[in-house]
Amino acid sequence: MKRIFIIDDHKMFIEGITSMLKNTQQFEVIGYALSAEDFLRRKQYYQYDILILDIHLPQMNGIELAKRMRNEQPELKIIILSMADSPSLIAQLKKLKINGFLTKNASLKDVINSLSQVVSNKTSFPTQVITNQKAIIQDTHYLTRREIEVVQQISNGSSSRQIADNLFISKLTVETHRKNITQKLGSKNVAQLIRFATKEGIL
Amino acid sequence: MSYVNLFSLESLAIKLDFFKSATNKNAVSKPEMDVTYYEEYRRAKVTLQFTLYSFLGNILFLINDLIIGHIQYLVFIDILIVFFYGALYVYFKKTINQTNTAIALASSLNLWLFYNSDLYGKESLLFIFFFTLSLMTFFLFDFRKKIQFFGFLAAPIICLFILFATNFYIFQEDSFTTNEIESTAFLSIVGNLVLFYIFINAIVRSIYRIEAIFSEEKTKLIASRRELSKLNIKLNNYNGNLNKELEKARNEIISQQKTNDIIRLTAEEGERKRISQELHDSIGVLLSTSKIKLENLKIQAAADHMELDEAINLIDTTIIEVRHISQNLQPVLFTELGLVKVLHDMVYQINNLKSNFCIKFLNKGYTNQLNREKELMLFRVIMEKINNILKHANASEAIVQLIVIDNLLNASIEDDGVGYTISEVKSGLGNLNSEYRIGLLGGTINCESSPSKGTLVQIEIPFL
Numbered sequence: 001m002k003r004i005f006i007i008d009d010h011k012m013f014i015e016g017i018t019s020m021l022k023n024t025q026q027f028e029v030i031g032y033a034l035s036a037e038d039f040l041r042r043k044q045y046y047q048y049d050i051l052i053l054d055i056h057l058p059q060m061n062g063i064e065l066a067k068r069m070r071n072e073q074p075e076l077k078i079i080i081l082s083m084a085d086s087p088s089l090i091a092q093l094k095k096l097k098i099n100g101f102l103t104k105n106a107s108l109k110d111v112i113n114s115l116s117q118v119v120s121n122k123t124s125f126p127t128q129v130i131t132n133q134k135a136i137i138q139d140t141h142y143l144t145r146r147e148i149e150v151v152q153q154i155s156n157g158s159s160s161r162q163i164a165d166n167l168f169i170s171k172l173t174v175e176t177h178r179k180n181i182t183q184k185l186g187s188k189n190v191a192q193l194i195r196f197a198t199k200e201g202i203l
Numbered sequence: 204m205s206y207v208n209l210f211s212l213e214s215l216a217i218k219l220d221f222f223k224s225a226t227n228k229n230a231v232s233k234p235e236m237d238v239t240y241y242e243e244y245r246r247a248k249v250t251l252q253f254t255l256y257s258f259l260g261n262i263l264f265l266i267n268d269l270i271i272g273h274i275q276y277l278v279f280i281d282i283l284i285v286f287f288y289g290a291l292y293v294y295f296k297k298t299i300n301q302t303n304t305a306i307a308l309a310s311s312l313n314l315w316l317f318y319n320s321d322l323y324g325k326e327s328l329l330f331i332f333f334f335t336l337s338l339m340t341f342f343l344f345d346f347r348k349k350i351q352f353f354g355f356l357a358a359p360i361i362c363l364f365i366l367f368a369t370n371f372y373i374f375q376e377d378s379f380t381t382n383e384i385e386s387t388a389f390l391s392i393v394g395n396l397v398l399f400y401i402f403i404n405a406i407v408r409s410i411y412r413i414e415a416i417f418s419e420e421k422t423k424l425i426a427s428r429r430e431l432s433k434l435n436i437k438l439n440n441y442n443g444n445l446n447k448e449l450e451k452a453r454n455e456i457i458s459q460q461k462t463n464d465i466i467r468l469t470a471e472e473g474e475r476k477r478i479s480q481e482l483h484d485s486i487g488v489l490l491s492t493s494k495i496k497l498e499n500l501k502i503q504a505a506a507d508h509m510e511l512d513e514a515i516n517l518i519d520t521t522i523i524e525v526r527h528i529s530q531n532l533q534p535v536l537f538t539e540l541g542l543v544k545v546l547h548d549m550v551y552q553i554n555n556l557k558s559n560f561c562i563k564f565l566n567k568g569y570t571n572q573l574n575r576e577k578e579l580m581l582f583r584v585i586m587e588k589i590n591n592i593l594k595h596a597n598a599s600e601a602i603v604q605l606i607v608i609d610n611l612l613n614a615s616i617e618d619d620g621v622g623y624t625i626s627e628v629k630s631g632l633g634n635l636n637s638e639y640r641i642g643l644l645g646g647t648i649n650c651e652s653s654p655s656k657g658t659l660v661q662i663e664i665p666f667l
Contacts, residue, residue: 010488016495023502055536056484063539083487083526084535087551088544104491105522107515108498135550137565137602144602144617146659169659173651176613176661183608184567 001025002119005048006032007039007065008081009057013104017052020108027115036060048076050118052102055082055089066098077118090125100124140184141200147184148202150177155194155203244416251409258406263287265396464643469576472533479532486525494518533579541571542578546585546603553589561600562589568607572666577644581614581664584637584648588616588660596620596658612646614662622652 004027006014011034018029031046033039035058051069055062066078079100080093090101099118102111103126117124143151146167153163160178164171187193197203263283270276494515501511529535530552534545543566550564573581585603592601598620606613634650641648646664 010484010492012492013488013495016492016499019499020495023499055539056480061539083483083491084530084548086534086536086540086544086548088540088547089536092540092544104487105494105519108495108502135554135561135563136547137563140565140567142565144604144615145619146617168653168656169651170649172649173659173661176615176649176663179608180604180606180613180615183606183613 002027002049002115003030003047004028004050004052004115005030005039005043005046006052007034007036007057007062008032008052008054009034010054017111020111024112026119027112034058036062036065039065050077050079050115052079052081055080063092063096066093067096070097079114079118079124085126094123094125101126141196143181143184143202147177147181150174151181151193151197151202154178154190155197244413244420247409247412247416251406251413254405254409258403260287461643464639465576468580468640468643472576472579475533476537479529479535482525482529482532483535487522487529490518490522490525494522534582537579537582538575541575542573542582543569543571543605545582546605549586549589550603553593557593560593560598563600563602564604565602566605569605569612572607572612573644573664577664580640580644581662584640584662585614585616587637592616592618592620592658596622598657610666612662612664612666614664616660617657619657622654622656622658 004021006017006029008014011032014029014032018032021027021029027050030048031042033042037059051066053062053066057065062080062082066080069076069078077099079102080098081102081104082089083104085101085103093101100114100123102114102124106114114124149167150163153166158166160171160174163174167174182188182193185193185196187196194203263280266280270280497511497515497518501508501515504511534540534548537545540548546564546566550562553560553562571578589601589603592598596618598618601616601618601620604613604615604617606615638648641662641664644664645667646662649661649663650658651661652658
């Protein structure tokens with residue numbers, strides 16, 4: 001029987017979870033607090049294996065509290081509860097070595113799954129989040145379609161004015177493109193830029 | 204015999220006042236000369252003119268006196284005198300010489316008759332006396348103002364008196380001897396010479412006066428010009444200060460307005476956050492709790508209940524919907540996560556929702572150089588643009604970039620959608636709103652689009 005302590009500012013939700021877990025043999029809610037401060041004041045009186053934390057708490061937020069508890073008790077299992085399933089948040093939580101993440105609309109099955117995972121020293125995070133990271137471009141040499149057009153024009157020896165005329169955009173736009181491209185590729189001059197573009201197969 | 208001239212000189216000063224009104228009528232003041240100086244100059248000029256005329260009259264009388272023995276020339280000179288004064292009268296008709304001319308006419312006639320009394324008889328002298336009297340009365344009452352009337356009265360009264368005395372004396376004599384006439388003429392010559400001196404003196408003085416007026420005018424003009432340039436400099440300084448003050452005030456107003464706008468927008472965001480939080484916390488939690496209760500119920504019920512499952516699903520959908528609304532109002536964790544992470548989430552969310560559309564995000568160098576309020580403003584603009592893409596662009600791909608170059612953030616949103624002609628959307632509320640927000644951040648926004656070539660939005664924000 002694993003002992004669970006819940007910290008959430010909604011008493012009704014705590015009651016819900018508690019009654020949900022009442023019928024299981026593995027888990028038991030032994031106490032709850034409505035704020036991080038309340039918990040910190042009373043935590044020494046409780047023996048708990050798992051901490052379920054809401055992110056939104058009245059003063060100190062769940063992440064702060066999680067950080068603190070992780071420092072104090074490295075072996076403690078911490079599960080964060082939140083309404084929003086933000087991938088960035090999850091990434092952050094992973095960095096903080098939080099054990100699991102649950103959205104508040106999780107079903108009983110989800111909750112028990114997650115708790116079991118955590119108890120067996122695994123992490124429990126929503127899977128969909130992890131697979132969707134391709135859209136975040138990590139390679140800062142990546143050029144957009146328009147930037148590639150501009151690079152091609154530059155390699156043809158066109159001036160900003162000519163590029164603007166050729167692509168039907170304003171000179172200002174071309175200048176901004178050039179600045180961005182130069183910054184992204186880290187090239188110091190046109191020659192470097194063209195060399196890079198050739199290497200990358202843009203030209 | 205030349206008393207008339209004496210009086211004319213005396214009354215000159217009084218009469219000068221008349222000039223003023225007379226000259227005023229046809230006075231076209233020279234632009235380079237001060238008006239008061241010009242007036243004085245005119246006055247001095249007329250004085251000189253008049254003195255010269257009187258001098259000329261004086262010469263005529265002198266000639267008259269010198270040739271008193273030669274009656275045939277005398278007649279000619281006398282006629283000349285009469286015409287001369289007549290001409291003066293005509294010339295100065297409405298100005299100075301009414302009385303003088305009258306007296307001159309009368310006295311000339313008188314003189315002429317006096318010399319030729321043997322031709323016309325002594326009775327003619329009496330006639331001429333009354334003629335003079337009536338003529339003078341006529342002219343005297345011709346004056347419009349009383350003060351002038353009295354001013355002029357002295358001269359004619361003395362004239363009359365002398366005329367009368369002379370004539371009366373002449374009446375006493377039966378005839379004149381040449382000797383008598385010549386001795387009278389001698390006195391007259393002496394008198395005329397004295398008048399010569401007086402006239403020349405007056406002329407010289409008049410000329411000096413005119414010159415003095417000119418030089419005085421010149422020095423005063425220079426002085427006043429200097430004063431004017433000083434005043435001008437002062438005025439310019441004052442103007443400059445005023446402009447500076449105005450500029451300052453304007454800038455203050457603008458910055459005040461900007462502050463107000465920022466406060467307003469921050470308050471707006473605060474309200475959004477509150478509503479979002481409210482939705483998220485109370486309604487969200489209520490729904491979640493309801494769901495848990497239903498699930499508990501389901502466990503207790505043992506048997507499968509379709510209705511119960513449906514209710515749970517319904518609550519699930521509602522929770523997701525509420526979360527979306529709340530997220531749109533303001534990303535719940537914006538303050539905690541910051542722009543980059545929220546953009547990550549946004550990208551993730553959109554890609555999850557849309558199957559035939561991919562949005563990418565690239566960040567080069569942006570960490571948290573802007574504070575959260577500014578980040579939120581920029582986020583709103585980026586979201587506005589992304590929403591436009593989702594709604595109208597029919598694009599298959601879009602990319603959001605944050606690129607930091609030195610002290611500048613270049614944000615760009617690019618899509619491969621249908622695009623639009625700039626004028627179509629330029630005045631749209633969303634665009635104005637974006638421009639406004641970016642303006643508050645001290646940045647610029649630049650949209651580039653043409654049909655079938657997609658849209659590019661470039662935003663430049665300096666870090667302060």
